[in-house]
Amino acid sequence: MRFIAHRVGRQHQATIDRVHAAVDAAVDIVEREIRGCVGPLEVAVSNTSDMWRMVVDAHRPMFGRQNARLWQRHEGHAFGTTTITPGGVLVVINAQTCRGRGIEIDKTLLHELTHAVQFNRPGARALIMRSLANNYGITPMTEAEAKAANRQVDAEEREAERMERHHRLLAQSIA
Structure with a gap:
């Protein structure tokens, strides 16, 4: 696993420290609870x-030059995001939204790492690639394909939200 603090100032040091301290324990909890592997x-x-x-940069080697504005609609108050990369999965924690909110950092780690496991399930990566190619306007999906992909995303989101309940266990394991 590689850990990156990307262009964040000292005001976010507590968030960086918390993520760094909790990530290994969070991976262990997620992998044990949903019986999967986060992979690279x-x-x-x-x-x-x-x-x-960072999301667009992660996608660029797979899809070429892309418009970052596609993702700006998500900027709001997202605590984090997870996406595929050419070599595995990227989890990004939003230091601004999580700042001073230790419980939210823990919940966000558990949530996003659940997506990392989901993205390593058989067939998941191909579906994500297909969905991203559709979103970027490279290869359109049929309406039926898009509906099926959206149902899958909704189911995975519910699973990730359920994993957030383990935030107390995570806090105890790093205390």
């Missing part, structure tokens, strides 16, 4: 605007 992983702490640039 990069974990980054970034500010809001750079978080989405």
Whole structure:
């Protein structure tokens, strides 16, 4: 696993420290609870605007030059995001949104690492690639394919939200 603090100032040091201290324990909890593997992983702490640039940069080797504005609609108050990369999975924690909120950092780590496991399930990576190619306007999906992909995303989001309940266990394991 590679850990990155990307363009965050000293005001976010507590968030960086918490993510760094909790990530290994969070991986253990997620892998044990949902019986999967996160696989090759990069974990980054970034500010809001750079978080989405990191996503686009991760996609660029797979899809070519892409428009970062596609992701700007998500900027709001996202605590984190997870995406595929050419070599595995990237989890980005939003230092601005999580700042001073230790419980939210723990919940976000558990949530996003759940997505990392989901992205390593058989067939998941191909579906994500297909969905991203559709979102980037490279290869359109049929309406039926898009609906099926959206149902899958919704189911995975519910699973990730359920994993957040383990935040107390995570806090205890790093105390």
